[in-house]
Amino acid sequence: MTHHDTKISNVLFDKNEQAICVIDLDTVMPGYYISDVGDMMRTYLSPVNEEEKNFDKIIVREDFYKAIVKGYVNEMKDELTETELKYFFYAGKFMIYMQALRFLTDHVNNDVYYGAKYEGHNFVRANNQMVLLQRLIEKENVLKKIV
Numbered sequence: 668m669t670h671h672d673t674k675i676s677n678v679l680f681d682k683n684e685q686a687i688c689v690i691d692l693d694t695v696m697p698g699y700y701i702s703d704v705g706d707m708m709r710t711y712l713s714p715v716n717e718e719e720k721n722f723d724k725i726i727v728r729e730d731f732y733k734a735i736v737k738g739y740v741n742e743m744k745d746e747l748t749e750t751e752l753k754y755f756f757y758a759g760k761f762m763i764y765m766q767a768l769r770f771l772t773d774h775v776n777n778d779v780y781y782g783a784k785y786e787g788h789n790f791v792r793a794n795n796q797m798v799l800l801q802r803l804i805e806k807e808n809v810l811k812k813i814v
Contacts, residue, residue: 675710700743700751705762707735712759713799717770720791722798727806729813736813755814759803767796 677691710716711731715724736755740747773780774789783789803810 701758705758708759709763717792717795725798727802732810756811763796763800767793
């Protein structure tokens with residue numbers, strides 16, 4: 668089973684900023700690790716989210732990538748195949764690209780799925796995600812060695 672929406676806002680934290688549990692369980696269903704791992708990378712690696720308009724703030728934090736790898740692989744090592752481990756980094760590229768396309772598609776379709784708070788909102792989100800993808804690709808050689 669996978670969550671299919673592993674963004675940080677779906678983790679409940681206590682007053683000491685310690686994770687208590689995962690929430691928003693209506694998306695839990697059979698699936699593939701690429702969805703959860705990729706979405707964790709998409710939402711955890713940058714200090715800003717897809718709402719950020721200042722693309723200079725979009726970076727990929729290597730220490731967060733290491734934490735994702737350590738946490739996920741330590742718990743799932745007996746379940747993941749050698750091929751899945753080989754393509755662990757690809758999960759992030761895939762999900763970031765897919766989300767960029769989803770935001771762009773919604774923009775082109777008059778914001779019927781995600782909605783928009785202002786004109787061009789989903790276009791900004793799409794571009795934000797493409798910048799994040801570029802930043803991730805720039806660090807690919809370094810990050811792939813961590814797995």
